[in-house]
Amino acid sequence: MAKYRTAIIACGNIARVHARAWLNVPGTPVEIGAIADSHPDALREFGEFHNVPAERRYRDYREMLEKERPDFVDVCSWHGMHAEMVVATAARRPRAILCQKPMALSMGDADRMVVACERNGVKLFIAFQRPHHATWLKARDLIREGAIGKVIQVVCDDGGNLLNTNSHNIRLALFLMGEPRAEWVMGAVERTTERMERGFPAEDAALGVVGCDNGATILIMGALKLAHRLGQGARVIGTEGMMELDTGRPPADQWRTDGDQWQPEGSSAKYNDEWGSVRYLNATTGGWKSVEAKWHDAWAHQAWEAYEWAEGRLKDPISDARNGYAAQEIMMALYESARRKQRIELPLRTRVNPLAYAVEHGELPVEWPGPYEVRARIVRGEGMTWGDGGQ
Numbered sequence: 399m400a401k402y403r404t405a406i407i408a409c410g411n412i413a414r415v416h417a418r419a420w421l422n423v424p425g426t427p428v429e430i431g432a433i434a435d436s437h438p439d440a441l442r443e444f445g446e447f448h449n450v451p452a453e454r455r456y457r458d459y460r461e462m463l464e465k466e467r468p469d470f471v472d473v474c475s476w477h478g479m480h481a482e483m484v485v486a487t488a489a490r491r492p493r494a495i496l497c498q499k500p501m502a503l504s505m506g507d508a509d510r511m512v513v514a515c516e517r518n519g520v521k522l523f524i525a526f527q528r529p530h531h532a533t534w535l536k537a538r539d540l541i542r543e544g545a546i547g548k549v550i551q552v553v554c555d556d557g558g559n560l561l562n563t564n565s566h567n568i569r570l571a572l573f574l575m576g577e578p579r580a581e582w583v584m585g586a587v588e589r590t591t592e593r594m595e596r597g598f599p600a601e602d603a604a605l606g607v608v609g610c611d612n613g614a615t616i617l618i619m620g621a622l623k624l625a626h627r628l629g630q631g632a633r634v635i636g637t638e639g640m641m642e643l644d645t646g647r648p649p650a651d652q653w654r655t656d657g658d659q660w661q662p663e664g665s666s667a668k669y670n671d672e673w674g675s676v677r678y679l680n681a682t683t684g685g686w687k688s689v690e691a692k693w694h695d696a697w698a699h700q701a702w703e704a705y706e707w708a709e710g711r712l713k714d715p716i717s718d719a720r721n722g723y724a725a726q727e728i729m730m731a732l733y734e735s736a737r738r739k740q741r742i743e744l745p746l747r748t749r750v751n752p753l754a755y756a757v758e759h760g761e762l763p764v765e766w767p768g769p770y771e772v773r774a775r776i777v778r779g780e781g782m783t784w785g786d787g788g789q
């Protein structure tokens with residue numbers, strides 16, 4: 399029997415990736431002890447795939463928390479449920495909670511999560527897995543050692559909306575620079591259609607600049623039409639050189655199986671098997687130099703952090719909630735800057751989601767009315783197939 403038991407709330411696509419990660423922590427100190435999902439098919443399929451006994455599968459996650467008293471709780475629901483589930487979980491006092499990105503929909507929700515965890519002595523992690531890529535860990539070290547001089551700007555651009563795919567790159571930019579404090583944000587959003595992502599208003603496109611206290615800026619380009627898209631990665635411009643980070647995955651015919659689990663987006667294992675790549679140049683490299691590191695599953699490295707923290711061996715985890723909170727604040731400030739048409743000094747005082755507020759109050763009228771969900775294909779049982787879904 400493993401030393402620690404993880405309970406997973408919301409057993410959809412990303413929960414499968416997390417389950418592999420917990421089970422891949424070196425030495426197998428963690429097992430999947432219990433699961434909860436409101437959808438009976440999701441619960442049964444996941445339970446069968448991971449051999450979770452029927453009596454440890456719950457439709458009501460609160461009942462699961464009460465009865466199982468797990469060591470770790472893993473919140474893998476859509477963004478809009480993160481706050482409620484983390485707050486309810488914190489009250490049951492597991493050792494730690496790992497919650498999927500983005501942390502929440504607003505700063506008010508993010509605050510509630512932090513306060514609930516602090517009051518109950520529960521460690522909160524926000525799951526941005528990509529900084530855990532072996533090569534990206536090395537990239538951070540190289541930047542720290544001055545391989546490209548002093549960082550002037552980190553450029554991010556991805557085809558999805560802010561809260562979804564761009565949140566990863568914002569988190570990455572902060573990570574690569576050693577977690578500087580963001581001082582101000584100036585941004586613009588375009589929303590000509592009633593685009594929704596996982597049930598919540600999203601923008602069609604976004605553009606933002608973030609000023610950090612290390613003197614660098616982060617340039618955020620979201621869903622702009624660009625000939626050379628960076629995607630999940632970044633370009634880091636330094637005084638003495640440049641670095642580029644990218645991600646790759648095996649081809650679809652090599653993905654490991656999810657068995658009989660419903661999988662409209664293909665096997666979830668493509669996430670576990672992803673790799674990061676890094677190259678950089680400076681006056682001594684004679685052109686681009688690739689960064690090599692032995693591959694590991696970034697998600698397992700993230701789960702390992704929670705385990706190491708529980709063992710009292712890790713003081714400053716990469717996925718600490720403070721870091722997820724910082725990324726959240728930048729995104730909310732970008733929305734607020736677009737709404738108020740001015741630069742926003744941090745800390746951000748607005749506690750609601752400024753994009754949703756603008757939509758609700760008619761401050762951002764659309765040209766093409768009618769809401770549509772970009773992740774419609776993952777809505778179980780609705781038979782909805784439209785929408786391209788970004789990434």
Ligand SMILES: NC(=O)c1ccc[n+]([C@@H]2O[C@H](COP(=O)([O-])OP(=O)(O)OC[C@H]3O[C@@H](n4cnc5c(N)ncnc54)[C@H](O)[C@@H]3O)[C@@H](O)[C@H]2O)c1
Pocket residue numbers: 407408409410411412413434435436437440457459474475476477498499500525526527562669776777
């Ligand atoms: N880190 C990454 O690279 C990455 C990639 C994909 C998704 N995500 C994140 O993961 C989260 C989940 O996305 P997904 O694509 O796995 O969603 P999904 O639709 O595949 O899974 C969500 C699950 O939640 C369940 N659920 C809904 N309401 C519930 C409730 N009240 N109680 C218990 N279960 C409930 C649903 O039945 C479903 O099984 C999102 O926040 C998303 O941002 C992260």
